[in-house]
Amino acid sequence: MRTVIYHNPACGTSRNTLALIRHAGIEPQVIEYLHEPPTRERLRELIAGAGLSVREALRRKGTPWLEMGLDDPSLDDDALLDAMLAEPVLINRPFVETDRGIRLCRPSEVVLDLLPPVARPFTKEDGEVVIDAQGRRVL
Template identity: 75%
Template sequence: MDVVIYHNPACGTSRNALALIRHAGVEPRVIEYLHQPPSRERLRELIRQSGLGVRQAIRQKEASYLSLGLDDPGLDDEALLDAMLREPILINRPFVQTPMGTRLCRPSEVVLDILPPVTRPFAKEDGEVVIDATGRRVR
């Protein structure tokens, strides 16, 4: 299965999504998007395929979000994309693409929606159980 994750190793959500992909028996292509940002068209495609709007795909918790005035509701998608490409830390993460779909995997267990069934127990790095001992997804 061809899986791509736009990953930030400093982000716990991204690390957990990557661990879940590997737990499913898949070795993804890992793109550290802070070092290899997607092109404008690729970013637009990831956002569209995820069923999101551009504003939903921007990381509002970053300090630069406010300092750049990106909270202005009058800014159009192109202005937001410009900011995300200038400062890739503003791209929310992790985006994951598989043959079963594309998702912004927040929370990380959203990745299970686009992977083959996983029935082995799994807990996030903070201990939160995602798949219990009986192989059921905990919601």
């Protein structure tokens, strides 16, 4: 299954998402978007494919969004995209694309909707069980 993750290795959610993909037996194409940001067109595709607005795809935590005035409700999508492309840390993460669709995988277990069934147990870095010993997804 073709799988692409827009990944930030410093982010626990992104690391857990990547680990779940690999746990499913898939080696994805990993794009470290802070170093290789998507094009404007690709970013629009990811956001629209995930069913989000541009504003919903804007990361706030740990970013300069407030200092950049991006809380201004009058800013249009083009202005927000300009900011996200100029400062890729403003792109929320991780976006994952497979043959089954595109999702912003927050929380990380959202990625399971894009993967073939996984029956082996999986626990996140912080100890939270995502798939139990019986192979059931824990909600």
